[in-house]
Amino acid sequence: MQTIGQGTFGTVKLSQHVVTRQKVAIKIIEKASVTEDKQRNSLQREIRLVQLLHHRHIVKVYDVLEDATAVFFIMEYVSGGELFDYIVQKRSLSEWEARIFFRQMLSAMDYCHKNSIIHRDLKPENLLIDSNKCVKIIDFGFGNTFHRDKFLTTFCGSPFYAAPEMLGAKSYVGPEVDVWSLGVILYAMVTGSLPFHTEVLPELLKRIKSAEYHMPSKLSPNLADLIRRMLTVDTKKRIKLSEIIKSK
Template identity: 50%
Template structure:
């Protein structure tokens, strides 16, 4: 008892910002405890890894790799790492708390899932895997045991210990992962680029979701490998035609002919009832880090942190007490709406409603629920979906025509912009600016910000009135185009005023 008490007090000494709770699990070289972040009150899971055991089991590289990768990632369907605290004897990894266990247990308990439910899981998995690949990371051990479920049954991809970083022109050869989910080229020891092996694993996972069993299974390992290398499996008759078409395209033995993530995204079965926030490409990590939520920032500042230092730490991805508090607050708010920054209609706890107008801009906006956001939400009782609103407009005009009018309207309103895609712009508006400040346009089609506005000097000119927002054009299922305006920073009422003026400026559509 005395030793236990001493160990507990050592933990508290090394983890002063957390109130430790019960042990969630014990592994080969450590344990996982639930804890509460003292400043924000949000729950986290803390992995306590014993350095000596890690060294004895030759797992140092695995642990370092997972930490390095998870430090980089910010995605709603990838487990989040908040901070790493190292001591001479232990490594404390503070991570997102995911309370509902593994997808594996969920499948075992329920058997095969209905297609709508399986599709919802699969869409989230593909979004997370696509994000990994965009950041040049291949997971290599995707399986239901490494897919965790949060309290709302949202998938969180975990266990990046076998992951590796892809480099252009280089191939991987390591045979790793679980045999049942491993691609033929992996178990054969052949060279592989990376993404194609994750696609194969996703195909096996989709089969498991829809069938409640594995496509390749045999107690005899040589027989199992023979089935995998030959692509020998059967498709149950209960599968829909869409699923029967998708799975075999993912489980193609020849990796050169295997479906890619972009092709999976385009498949009709995948696109059915696809939530809006998953319909857009996952954001770049660096760009996400630059998007600082003003409301969350103010909440953290209220707890005693200095604004400029906190902003700089967030932009440079420095781990400290302030950034940990910021991301815990941000994630616990965004978790409700299940989306990532810049890619959904509404951040969950914004009290200001956003609206969608009809097919033409009007000065008074009207409430209307866009059916294409998530047509299947009513049928998925296990997956509560927040109904969302947007501020913007819908149009059947050609995208180029829409964007031309958007740029004209922004220029009329003295809004500076920077293109980050053909149909996506970052915008900044300072109400006190006069038109001659933003009069020039560069050869990239960006409306130039004056230097004083681009740098931190803007803080001396009423920073509380600066409105930053993004404009994004999306194609909807009704062959219309949705122009979505999303506030990034600035007062709600000023943003709404600007949006009303913006809609009034649009002369066509």
């Protein structure tokens, strides 16, 4: 089988149903690579979450199989590749095109949040584009359920897209960290670069925790304002997903 993706714990292979000839992606997680209790819990949580989620902008998981050595996620095959590569290829997206993709992300994440599920690793590498130019969210390996009256403290995901409260080991409910990541993705789509980017980790953390970034003057005032409200350090002042949907 052809390898079409590689993650922290798993490899994604392209395969085909022997009867229907339908192409599928198979994410294979070797159990030998999952050595810690925290990792095992995350894997079991991912298995549970992907079987609950059914949305047109979330990659469909048809089945989860398991043997003595590995776990196999049998998934919808998305042929268009990662949003990351699409942005690199085009250098940046027009506000019109970015808005289409962004609305699809909002729809999927609104569905997740209404079902008390957070992703916690939203980034262009975890957003695939299908043949109809529709976004499909993948990889709920860091996903979790949340409760409005309880707090999480786990840091996970890429630091370039992580909310400052996660980096600062502060407690959070959940949806607000996805909103921050979506803000970083929106910025990346329309500028072709990341708002917070440096190879020096302490400097990167400093910039994220203070929301220190450059807003290009070419962006429309409404878009620039939305990005600022999403990349707000104070979680009480950060715009909520429901407000973004109403304003889009």
